[in-house]
Amino acid sequence: MGTFTEHSAEEQPLSYRFPKEERLRSKKLIDRLFREGSSFNLYPLRFVVLQVPEPSEPPVQILVSVSKRHFKKAVDRNRLKRQMREAYRLHKHVLDQASTAGGTRYIAILYIGKEKNPFKVICKKLNSGLERLLS
Template identity: 85%
Template sequence: MGTFTEHSAEEQSISYRFPREERLRSKKLIEQLFREGSSFNSYPLRFVALHVPGPAELPVQVLVSVSKRNFKKAVDRNRIKRQLREAYRLHKHVLSQPSTPEGTWYIGILYIGKEKNPFNVICKKLNSGLERLISI
């Protein structure tokens, strides 16, 4: 049996962290994202993306949101946001492929469904949305 440290070099280079710096928190940038960004749906998710070319400190910043109109209880909203952040954390390496252009991607991931979905559905839809995003 091998130990947990025996992985290929490619697996070790992937970071599964989602630090605070990668979260989109600036009101100005959020307004710019929704004003100028392009969007598409991958039900129950809506992706809003804006690419700003040029040198970048961070290649991607992400915003996660769940509507209070659809989920009245904060417990439900927080659970869905936690699932979205976890799914993004596990699949964010898709965005760091060499084919992505230089600059910063600002991405808004909005949960537009009216029902709670299991984690595997959220993961699958988020992954397909991120793959579609890099093909834009």
């Protein structure tokens, strides 16, 4: 028979979920993010980040966007957004481990490339972008 182990508050197992609460949906917050946030590019991705001292329940909220100008077909845009969300979901533990000390971090990840890149490239660039956010 297997043994049951309990996790203390300090050693929680990694959560690979990406619930609706972690998605940035508020129009006011999105406008504030693009007005006041700082940005950097890791081609084909652009990261816009805003750190606010007010704490909220999810310490990180994220927005994913692909330009309609470069990808006319919704199928292509939706596939790229799905790949970006999946890459974030697999690597978000990097941000979770480095808590924001009671503040909230808002992040927009924009796809600025003009061609479709494979998932490996998107995953690699998104991971290095998240690591750059922490440094």
